[in-house]
Amino acid sequence: MKSFTYITGVLFGLAIVLAFANPDKKINKLVSKIWKDQEVTLTYVELPDSVMRDIAQLNKVWSNDELMGYACYTTAFGCQVGGCSAPTNAPGAAYETFDYIVIYDANMSILKVDIADYGGQYGYEICRAKWLSQFKGRNSGFALNDNIDGISGATVSASYLITDLNGIGETLKELKENKTL
Secondary structure, X not given: OHXXXXXXXXXXXXXXXXXXXXXXXXXXXXXXXXXXXXXXXXXXXXXXXXXXXXXXEEEEEEEOOEEEEEEEEEEEEEEEOOOOOOOOOOOOOOEEEEEEEEEXXXXXXXXXXXXXXXXXXXXXXXXXXXXXXXXXOOOOOOOEOOOEOOOOOOHHHHHHHHHHHHHHHHHHHHHXXXXXX
């Protein structure tokens, strides 16, 4: 009985910590790694409501009053709860989600993609740094098994991530061209 109470307490504590996980902390850590030799600050970007459904948080990255880039925190669909074989047209409640961060330079080219939180049982292979490095240097136009290698066991998660990255890249380019950023 004591071990059950202890395990329940530990799990409850872990759930509390995870429930209040701070995206700012994860963004700051990643930004600090990318611009490790510079002192950087982040400023929150107020986005139009139409964009907020696709991007949870966007920050500008500054160093000595110079815009260094952008840090985007958002969520994508992963595999269905219980497993899945291929993406469907309308992801719904049966799909798990995962959080990821995209760091762009000032010209909107991707510097780094990082999976911030992947809680699913399937598709976690997309968390591998080597696979994620394929996005570096571009903004959009990604296509699975064309210019982005497929990854066994993560086809659905990879497909949704690629679709998201294409959409976010185009949206941010558009916002920058319209002087909204």
